[in-house]
Amino acid sequence: MLDRFGRTIDYMRISITDRCDLRCRYCMPAEGIEKVAMSRILTYEEILRVCRAAAGLGITKFKVTGGEPLVRRGCTDLIREMKMIPGVEQVTMTTNGQQLAAVIDELAEAGLDGLNISMDSLREDRYRSVTGRGELSRTLSAVDEAISRGIRTKVNCLLQKGFNEDEITDFAAFAFEKGIDVRFIEIMPVGFGNPEDGVPGDEALEMIRAEYLGLIRDEAVHGNGPAVYYRLPDSKGAVGFINPMHNSFCGSCNRIRLTSQGQIKPCLCYEEGVDLRPALETGDEAVREAIEKAIRMKPEGHSFHEIEKVEPRAMSEIGG
Ligand code: SAM
Ligand code: SF4
Numbered sequence: 001m002l003d004r005f006g007r008t009i010d011y012m013r014i015s016i017t018d019r020c021d022l023r024c025r026y027c028m029p030a031e032g033i034e035k036v037a038m039s040r041i042l043t044y045e046e047i048l049r050v051c052r053a054a055a056g057l058g059i060t061k062f063k064v065t066g067g068e069p070l071v072r073r074g075c076t077d078l079i080r081e082m083k084m085i086p087g088v089e090q091v092t093m094t095t096n097g098q099q100l101a102a103v104i105d106e107l108a109e110a111g112l113d114g115l116n117i118s119m120d121s122l123r124e125d126r127y128r129s130v131t132g133r134g135e136l137s138r139t140l141s142a143v144d145e146a147i148s149r150g151i152r153t154k155v156n157c158l159l160q161k162g163f164n165e166d167e168i169t170d171f172a173a174f175a176f177e178k179g180i181d182v183r184f185i186e187i188m189p190v191g192f193g194n195p196e197d198g199v200p201g202d203e204a205l206e207m208i209r210a211e212y213l214g215l216i217r218d219e220a221v222h223g224n225g226p227a228v229y230y231r232l233p234d235s236k237g238a239v240g241f242i243n244p245m246h247n248s249f250c251g252s253c254n255r256i257r258l259t260s261q262g263q264i265k266p267c268l269c270y271e272e273g274v275d276l277r278p279a280l281e282t283g284d285e286a287v288r289e290a291i292e293k294a295i296r297m298k299p300e301g302h303s304f305h306e307i308e309k310v311e312p313r314a315m316s317e318i319g320g
Helices: 044-056 075-083 101-110 124-131 136-148 165-178 201-211 277-282 284-296
Strands: 011-015 061-065 090-095 114-118 153-158 181-185 216-218 228-231 238-242 255-258 263-265
Touching (some): 044 075, 061 075, 075 090, 075 101, 114 136, 124 136, 136 153, 153 165, 165 181, 255 284, 263 284, 277 284
Parallel strands (some): 011 061, 011 255, 114 153, 153 181
Antiparallel strands (some): 228 238, 255 263
């Protein structure tokens, strides 16, 4: 479906839980996050109804996220069911990878089309400090397991000043060696994120260019998102940059979000959205109309630089 600015909206991110097994300091710090009551979280049946209605409106690509999607039991079954909905072309997942190894065969068998694995450091001590409790080795082996099964895998690295800037070229080497995409992301002022703690993507690009003189822009389509990619002339892997604070990519925004509590968010930046709960109680046509309404509400662009207008809820509830 087209929104009022003529953009094609064909992609939905679905947060299936606000819970997480990690405590990344910019997302879900150890203190200050209240869990949403389980009774307020959409059931899988409700999520599937939303997916069916969305598919009827031309949304063909879905991303399952959270919180950490793998902490919710039955996540693989949800993905299997989503893949069977007529019109659904692609279902992918964003995960921290900590619990991936145990379910990766099931996920592959369910038809998962791709994985984004978040990893902000390649050093065990730093990984633990940024995630509060994570084990780097688990996420690293998850990356290898995914690659060895031929699942399209990308690593997401949130750039943090004074924390992982000195690992930017290590991450580039990781991308080129493993033959996967590593995307560097600027911190957005959503939830506990403070852009002042971030690093501009262009600075990261310059560091990589200084190390890899042959770096070239990669115009190939790598996925559904706004990343801009670079690679070496002979590399399979690439580095991507998602620079929401320094590059507005809103003109080509193709997405809406479903929060774990059933709100359709037209834009990550703003709190406004359409609560699907009344529609879910009314019937499937009402769900479809509510999604249409949310798409029509999509703003022309974000205003991350006007902090008072920005979404105050935690990223774990919205889904990133
Ligand atoms: N738990 C999963 C994971 O970490 O991949 C999925 C949910 S997490 C909210 C999705 C992504 O959002 C992660 O890559 C995380 O780094 C990113 N994220 C969280 N807070 C952010 C912020 N304030 N600005 C930019 N990205 C953020
Ligand atoms: Fe959990 Fe992902 Fe948020 Fe980290 S970024 S706390 S792994 S939801």
